[in-house]
Amino acid sequence: MRFALPLLLALLVSTPALSAEASAYTLVLKNHRYQPNVLHIPANTRVKIDVINQDPTPEEFESDHFPVEKIVLPNSRISVNVGPLKPGRYGFYGDFHQPTAQGTLVVD
């Protein structure tokens, strides 16, 4: 585990996340469902999407149609950078609650 030491050091000096800057796109997880479950973003642009988990359980924001894979801990939020994507519909899901946590990114 040679990487462990530099990583730990880096963790110690790094600053906490959740910067105050607003994000134009937000998904909220509640009762293991995405709200909204259809999110519109502009085509051919890289956008920041915030995912806020209001459930008491962890979730993983993930898609098989555009690159994103990130765990969202209970009652916390993450940001991911998505795109640029061509116009179309791209499904995403919550890996830990797939029966309910389904959503679509509409790029237009």
Place this chain on the structure above:
Amino acid sequence: MWAVALLVFREVLEAALIVSVVAAATRGVFRRSGFVGGGIALGVIGAVLVALSAGVLANAFSGVGQEVFNACVLLAAVLMIGWHVLWMSSHGREMSAQMRAVGDAVQTGASSLSLLLVVVALAVLREGSEIVLFLYGMNAGGADHLWLGLAIGIACGSALGFGLYAGLLRIPMRHFFAVTNGMLVLLAAGLASTAARYLIQADLLPAWGSRLWDSSWLLGNGSLLGQTAHILVGYDAQPAGMQMAFYAATLAALWLGARMMRGHHAPRTRAAAAPATCTTVRG
């Protein structure tokens, strides 16, 4: 229960495929089973520790700690595999020769075995930490038959891993290490590509073309086969340019490195083995 089994199965499968290739590549090495078992055990402990510190990780590096951590784990595995492959290209022939000699367990493999122990541990740690977080959530949500689902998932994922291992063992000894070395090279290249994907997600690397092509219609990232191909050869239905760069750089470094190592160490009579290995590596 089936939701639990399915998720656990997919995570276990990813780790099991890596462990199988590593186990095959170290076939016949003295105390190999102990090393592989030790790697799995270390990985499980690591997975619990990573899951426990998920909050710290999430907030590290201005919110991209998860991506940085995953990329570091993947790149560390790439380095270890690469080292082993280069080491094997200078010693592999001796190894298979010794294996044919009865009784004398192959000690020569031990020096790079500890590297592969780390690879096994890292693979189990990465997939395992997701399972731990998932189970924590499921347990909190009061899911039924949690442990049965976990057991089914682990059993099925491991079974496919064993299947791959058993299949690999059927390869004739003459070609065996050429094939397993080639698989390790592809495995490393794929892990490097996945590391690039995390770094792009965190905006730490440019994408160099966010989507070079889309072959989802042929083989989707979410399908079982797509996932298997993702681990074994680094398949991605929508790769970014930077991922391809990482993939190609890993292939090139290991292929050229292996050639150089053979050039330095192998006597001329062994040169005949070179073409077979090269072909596999390109494949």
